[in-house]
Amino acid sequence: MTDTDFPYLVADRLAALPHVHAVALGGSRAQGTHTPDSDWDFALYYRGTFDPEHLRGIGWPGEVCELGAWGGGVFNGGAWLTIEDRHVDVHYRDLDAVEHEIDRGEQGRFHWEPLMFHLAGIPSYLVVAELALGQTLRGTLPRPGFPAALRSAAHTMWRDRAVRTLRYAEGAHVARGHATEFGGAVAVAALESAHAVLAARGEWVTNEKRLLERAGLREIDEIRTELRGDPAALARTLTAVEAVLVGAMRCAVRDGNNRESPYAADE
Structure with missing residues (x-):
């Protein structure tokens, strides 16, 4: 399977999961700064709730974490998978929470959170940045500017x-x-x-x-x-x-x- 077709294959499977409203490609693959060895980063945007068991049910090998397993902040969990011999990260994104951060950013409001592997921690507007820089593959997502x-x-x-x-x-x-x-x-x-x-x-x-x-x-x-x-x-x-x-x-x-x-x- 080519790299052109691959993200749409993943997006189709993720978008079919219950309560998922949209799927986006992020990271270097979305921004065109990747190398051949770069991981593939996907975000699935859900409303209300998301059950990781549905993601496990697809059968992709790897580790699927529970909601909140990555600290319980704006980064509320995800999965590390191998799909079609490619390393894939899937991030859970609560669409209501993301839209809340968009509104806060318009007012110049945000907060700081610790996050593993990030020496300086992260700002809560990071999830807004993902929308601004990512590539929407399925569904509809806003593309905010930097207020x-x-x-x-x-x-x-x-x-x-x-x-x-x-x-x-x-x-x-x-x-x-x-x-x-x-x-x-x-x-x-x-x-x-x-x-x-x-x-x-x-x-x-x-x-x-x-x-x-x-x-x-x-x-x-x-x-x-x-x-x-x-x-x-x-x-x-x-x-x-x-x-x-x-x-x-x-x-x-x-x-x-x-x-x-x-x-x-x-x-």
Whole structure:
């Protein structure tokens, strides 16, 4: 079976399940940034309730999780499957909950959630981003823009988290020479800053895989290679990291026409 036909085969089977209203292709396959080895990401949008037992009943090999098994937040479960010799992820999406996040985003409202494999956590508007970037295969789904109110609110929240993360790392780890803890904090702050940069530009984010590249923060890699358990060296690293974030924030504020960052005020 060709890659052209494959997503429609999966979508047809998912769309036939009880209470499923729409099916979308997401991730790199939907955005055209995939490689031959990339997984296939599908979201099934249901209303009211969804019973994973119906998905198991199709007979595709793999692991099918219960609703809420992935933390109980906006990512409320899914499955890892093998279909036609391809690795497939299926995400459960409560359409009522997703539409609620669309409405909240229009008002500049959202919340932060922890999620495994995401160092900086995720914003609740991630499920809105999936709609904006995905390809609807079956049913009808909205394709929201990035509201101005959300751009401002998200930029501010992520910027402030990055500032606080670095300030904590400075106070808790630099003087003690805790290179591992400090390095972890730098990684988190870089990803938080990347979220802030892309929010200011009005660019949707669905995961962290290419987040630093998109935000122009890949330079952090070179800075972190200098980490060692010496307070003076960690202090120099902190200064270098902040300099990179200053540049990224300055560009985001200018390009996104957002309000000025406190980093820029420190120049």
